[in-house]
Amino acid sequence: MVEVVEKHRPSFSFKIVRWIHPPVRWFKCNTNGASRGNPGSSAFCIRDSKGDFVVAKGVRIQDTTNLVVEARAIIEGLSYCRDNYINDVIIESDSMALVHILEGSWEIPWECINGGGLY
Template identity: 45%
Template sequence: MEKIPSDRCYKCNKDGASRANPGPSSYGFCVRDWKGDMVFAQWKKIEETTNAISEARVVMEGVRFCVTKKSLLVVIDTDSTLIRNILNGEWKAPWCIASLVDKIRVLMEDNNMTIQHVIKEGNKMADF
């Protein structure tokens, strides 16, 4: 079940996918305010790549959007255990996303953002 963000907190649901690994890939994310109102949504086809790369790319896009809008208190929801554990420093990033992960971490730390894992059903906004 999706957790409701606290007052004045924005939530970014995101999902990246690759049909095969590597294969045709895309990502999508949406940002909602603390009332649940949609602030922004984006979907994009990207080059043939892997799941890990598409998941990392969508986190970067969501984080960049929130930074440009000067959103305070952002929680990023992901159904990717890999990305959550890497960004929280629990796992080492594979070489193919290591530099991107470093950039994401800096932006997240500088802008009061956290990432949490949600089950697939809790991430329906990004999947839609």
Template identity: 35%
Template sequence: MRIQLVSKCYYCELGDMKTMTHLFLTASIIQKLWKKFTFCAGIKIEGLQLQQLIIKWWKHKANNKLDQVLKAVPAVLIWELWNRRNAKRHGKEYSFTWMNHQCQMMIHQLIRLKFPWIKEVPYQWKPTLYYHLVNWKFPEEGWIECNTDGESKGNPGQSSYGFYIRNNTRELLYVEAQDIGVTTNMDA
């Protein structure tokens, strides 16, 4: 019928105009995925176009043994972003958690393919947790205490933080709590 319509992004609630940069880099959920992986590699993505990011990633110095796997990560991310776009276009749900899981799984498979002699590749990094008992004491005169907490319903999921400040007589000086959107429990 020769009706021309502006293409809309399937990632955004607002339906921003779909461009290659928006589709693979600047949409909020996509930025979140890139930041998750670029943070681990020590790469900053602010102000970069997609092509600049990929070139920066490929030029990034890494352990020689992992260099080929690291260079494949942008292709893995773009592939999963394309899969999510197509799923959303055809009415299927494809969450950020699933997309992140798929990327990690594909990178895991690349490592196993590149290094077949490695019997077990850790799928996800699991930190060693240390703890010690903390006994609360009133702050000395002239000092204050600040108690904080954050939470995430899911990881990532809807998140918030809160804190309060009291003086040495336990008088409440300030309280703040705020929703910070969808993020991880570590960010919260």
């Protein structure tokens, strides 16, 4: 077993990710959340079609999960857009789970609805 472990060489891969401008007269809201070491934090930033920042905001959230803080970031970003009459907006999230939930291919986990702080 030791010999197998000593000979093991991990393989690494990487993917270059670049921010892409939204279409002209559109805005892009990028979101992120983290719950490590509660309290967690959720944040969003909005940029216009030239890539210029419109706003960036972060919020601390007590005792919750990473899915909830990711969802809160989206809710906060969309609330800002609504309150500031930004109608043409693209939401980008790094949460695969939330992307699938919003697209309708996954169901919302019960713990997010029942006591998770979303509703």
